[in-house]
Amino acid sequence: MYLEVKDIKKSYGADGSYIQVLKGISTGVEKGEMCVIQGTSGSGKSTLLNCIGALDVVDSGSICIDGKEIVGLKPQELSEYRRETLGFIFQFYNLVPNLTVRENIEVCQYLTNEPLEMDELLHTLGLWEHQDKFPSQLSGGQQQRCAIARALIKNPKLLLLDEPTGALDSVTSKEILILLEKINRQYGTTMLMVTHNNSIKDMVHKVIRIKDGRISKEYRNENRIPAAQLEDL
Incomplete structure (x- = not known):
């Protein structure tokens, strides 16, 4: 198992404001798989993603990536883990407004010793003709492509996506999913993808559903549907 999560618990606040968001999550994802985490708002799905991405510190439990335990690592070690292993794509892109598309991607290119080839990536993501534009000159779908390119340039082993189609229309959503x-x-x-969109589950290898901080259901897709054939996005 490439990603293995065991009995993860996470809470916020204290006394009257205390709330336990994750109540003992155990699951895993095989290397090279696409996996979706589903759940209603407040179910804990984004918190789980942030814990795996070392943006949140868990209260207890274990998170192993490719056999390496990340719970309990020192800040410097966590920084190395995020830099060397992860790509993270946020719902609201977080592009630097005064940098061009190419420059936004280069920010992350400099963080790794083995980046993907920039020009190839720009062509793959359909950004070649937009590389000298600023984020304000891009459509929502183009901004999302730039955010994806910025995460991918590091050649990450694990890509974490928080609502990758949440701010996009159905046509653009399908383009991003095909990509x-x-x-x-x-x-x-x-x-590993967090989403409210119920259709996306049909294209991935594994689906994890979270309810009230616990896994309510998880299963593998035996008959995956290509992204191009998804409906009701």
Whole structure:
């Protein structure tokens, strides 16, 4: 198992404001798989993603990536883990407004010793003709492509995506999902995706459903549907 989570618990606040968000999550994802985490708002799905991405510190439990335990690592070790292993794509892109598309991607290119080839990535993601534009000159889908390119340039082993189609219309959502499917196939990138969109579950290898901080259901897709054939996005 490439990603293995065991009995993860996470809470916030104290006394009257105390709330336990994750109540003992155990699951895993195989190398090269695409996996979706589903659940209603407040279920704990984004918190789980942030714990795996070392943006949140768990109260207890274990998170192993490729056999390496990340719970309990020192700040410097966590920084190295995020830099060397992870790509993180946020819902609201977080592009630097005064940098061009190419420059936004270069920010992350400099963080790794083995980046993907910039020009190839720009062509793969359909950004070649937009590389000298600023974020304000891009459509929402183009901004999301730039955010994906920025995460991928590091050649991450694990790509974490928080609502990757949440701010996009149905046509652009399908384009982005086709692109993610292509990336998974081309680079073998393991992907863990939080989404409210129920249709996306049909294209991935594994589905994890969270309710009230616990896994209510998880299963593997025996008959995956290509992203291009998804409906009701």
